[in-house]
Amino acid sequence: MWPPVGATALDVEGLYPGLAEVGLAYGASFRGLRAAWRRGEEVFAEVALPEQEAGRAAEFGLHPALLDASLHAVGLGDFVDGSGGAALPFEWSGMSLHATGASAVRVRLTSVGPNAVAVEIADETGAPVARVDSLVLRAAAAPRQPARGTAHRDSLFRTEWTALTAEETVTADWAAIGTWTGDIGAPVRTADSPAALAETAERSGNAPDFVLVKCRTPAYDDAEGADAAAAARSAVNEILDLLQTWFTDERFTDDRFAGTRLVVVTDGAVAVGPDADVTDLPGAAVWGLVRSAQSENPGRIVLADLDAATASAAALPAALATGEPQVALREGVAYAPRLARVGTDGTLVPPVGEPGWFVGPMGGDSLDGLGIQLSDAATAPLADGDIRIGVRSAGINFRDVLIALGMYPGDAVMGGEIAGVITEVGPGVDDLAVGDRVFGMVQQAFGPVVTADRRRVAPAPRSWSYEQAATTPIVFLTALYGLRDLAGLRAGERVLVHAGAGGVGMAAIQLARHLGAEVFATASEGKWDTLRSLGLDDAHIASSRTLDFEEKFLAVTDGQGMDVVLNSLAREFVDASLRLLPRGGRFLEMGKTDIRQAGVVAAHHPGVDYQAFDLAEAGPDHTQTLLRHLLELFEQGALAPLPVRTWDVRRAREAFRYVSQARHIGKVALTMPRRPDPEGTVLLTGATGTLGTLVARHLVAEREVRDLLLLSRRGEQAPGATELAR
The missing domain is CATH 3.40.50.11460 (Rossmann fold)
Structure with missing residues (x-):
């Protein structure tokens, strides 16, 4: 008898709207529950395919939409603890199919244990169609409420390599x-x-x-x-x-x-x-x-x-x-x-629908405190002399790490150098145009859009990658400003460059050699080959992890020591470096963790001119002059870009941790995700398959792409290829 004797009819009108509220929104093809009844702990239901799917029922043993809808009545019973009206299939046991091609069925759900039901499916005559001995269910988690500019990202995945527990090796030929x-x-x-x-x-x-x-x-x-x-x-x-x-x-x-x-x-x-x-x-x-x-x-x-x-x-x-x-x-x-x-490994997820954002410290004193913050860089009106840049890459400096860790003095802003493409020019800028490739110094660099003072950027050489360009300005400008402008380094003088395998160190070695100076450098022993590749022999190389460099370099120079020291070390390393200026000289302090008083230094080390400096002191006009001079030196072949290791900006925490451990040689850069160029061509392989078709339509409808090159093995002969192209 149908409906079953003693069963009470249930209201199913609000079922699908209720499921949508807990994150389970079903399309028209899957809204197959027509009626339901309850008798004790049993739930009965009538389920039918919509008209547009009913004609395809014969293509399946049991149409997937029909099977799915047969389980929707679970929410009308007390089968799952804490389900709140929504439960998801978790573990199937003992499933059998008795008949095929059904387009409408009757369903009986009975409890067979905690959070488990048995499912019996019959056709409209009562003949069996399918049975599941036990289906374990799990309560559906309530959806997280996205913050402004974010979207639900549980559907995004990444690849993670997981260690296997290898079994005993089988005998094989x-x-x-x-x-x-x-x-x-x-x-x-x-x-x-x-x-x-x-x-x-x-x-x-x-x-x-x-x-x-x-x-x-x-x-x-x-x-x-x-x-x-x-x-x-x-x-x-x-x-x-x-x-x-x-x-x-x-x-x-x-x-x-x-x-x-x-x-x-x-x-x-x-x-x-x-x-x-x-x-x-x-x-x-x-x-x-x-x-x-x-x-x-x-x-x-x-x-x-x-x-x-x-x-x-x-x-x-x-x-x-x-x-x-x-x-x-x-x-x-x-x-x-x-x-x-995505996100379970510390990966940052950029906000959806927000054109302006950047990675910055969110509080705390660890690199896990790095997060994404919104900015108005993409929409704020440009001031006189400003330009807007679509960032392709941004360089990380040790200063940024100190800011992230809360160790940098003052209210410093993280992220200082980029390379990208101009997207807008402000009033008073007539020597650069939209579409020009540029590099230079900015603030809040770790995001897709920045605004910049025209005087702090320059055209990027075509032969450079964006990563090379983004990691050039701060280190080379610091070396040029410090050694040439402040120290007045001259040919024949001796200069000690600490941390010579780092960004500023490698730039300073190149520049000092170009100026004709005799260069000495320190680095951890694992990086000495890098110093050798820059033209230094072992007599001019020492460890940055011990104080042995003082005795070694005094011996090599017959006790005369250095004329200039470019320092980034601290504490006793500073003292040892000052003793390497026995005839007086210039001591340039780049670090911010152990700044000395110039007068105190002069009292203990007569003739030593101590100066702690920051590139920002050069000012925007002189920065432009320095940038132009740098480009001339690169064009002449006197200088070369540094080796670069890159991370996607969404993995910024990994990149910052890598720099904090001083594991890098040269520079580290972050690359920015960017939309396909609407004026360019998008190449899509496997384009006539199901996924390829969806991606192609998405590119056109959502990404404004108008030129696609669709590839597939069968080409125009693939089913639907002509319609897809049209």
Whole structure:
């Protein structure tokens, strides 16, 4: 009998609006609950597909929208503690399908334990359609209320490499195509080519369990630009040829090789940890290719990325025994990629719909206190002589770290140098225009838009990347202003540059050598090769971690010491550096943690002119003069941009922590997320697939893109391609 005898009708009119209030908004195709009744702890429901979906019911065993709607009546019962009317399926057990093609069904829900229900689904005649013995439910969390300018971001994910618990290595038969040198703890027979491997398998009657293929990237170690692209092309084409043979040659498509897994091995093609680098770009391109092949041939290919540790090669069999399609081994530990929600690792999430924001300290005395703050940089009217810049990259300086940690004196503003593109010019600016690439000094640099005084910026050389340009102004201007303008460094004089492998240090060494000075420098021993690359020999290099530099440099100079010291150290290191000026000289203090009184210094060290300085003292007009002179020196080849390591601004906390630990050589930069250029072309691969189609429409409707290049394997022959293009 339907409705069941003794059952009381329930009001379902407010069900879907109520679910939307707790974050579960259902579209028209999924609003299938028509009526419901309750009898004791049982809930009964009538569910039907909407007209636009009913005609497709025969395409499925059980239409997914019909199954989903069959569970909506859960909220009308007392099945989940604390559900507040909304619960989500968590664990299914004992599901069976008895009939197919239903477009309307009757549902019975009964409790089978804490937060668990049994689901019986029948057609309109009462004949069984499907059954679930137990469905464990979980209460839906109430949605967070977004702050101004933010949006609900639970749907955004990142890739996180997670350590695996490798099982015991299974006994396997191993082979390799080409050269294999790693010791995996088991014999590996090699074959020169796929054909040779197939011949061996045919003679023995057995195929190996695993076939190792080492991705070779010849001539890549020092390759740049076109050479690097050629190396990547070579590596990808070689693996592509192998994959095409593996999946089309009849010698590998018969039953003999059905259980064989092809293992493509790379070195440094993926970055496993937050501070890790991709060191093998051609290998990374191979990973992209092979991942596509994996999706089309599940269970047939494995990607394995190894480091140089002997233990990693030895751990490869155990890693492959886990069945993971992609693994990376570091120091013998196996990792696999997993999805993790954005923000769970300290990643900053920029506000949605707010054009102006920046990363800055939000309080506290740790780098975890960095957060995103709103600004009016994108909308405020421009004053006379100002320009508005769309930031592409911003440089981090140690000063910024001190500000973030609350250790910098005064009310300093974090973020001082950028490179980007002018988006608007204010009154009185007639020598720069919208679209010009510029670099220079600003405030609140760690965001997508800034305003700047025209006098503090200059055109960026076309040969520089935005990252190079963004990390140039402060360090080179500081070195130029300090050594030339304040110290008056002359040819033949001796200068000591502390922290010579840092940003200002490397810039100062270049500039001092250009001025003809004899340069001495300190750095941690692990960075001495950097100083050597700048032209210093070991007699002119000492550690910045001990006071030995004083005795060493006095000995090298026969007790005469230095003429100029450019200092960024503190406490006893300052005292030792002052003693390196026995004949008097100029002591330039850049640090802010141990500033001395000039008169006191002069009393204890006769003839020493002590001066603590800041680049801001140069003023905007002189800053423009300094910028122009710097560009001349770069154009002449007297100076060169520093090495740069980059982070996305959303990973600012990681980047700041890296700088605070003095792990970098040269400079660190943050790059800014930016919208596609409406005047440019967007290339979209896989464009005729479901995801590609959605992305293409999103680019046009939401991002104002008008020029798209849509690529797919079938091109115009793909279903829907003509309509998509139209």
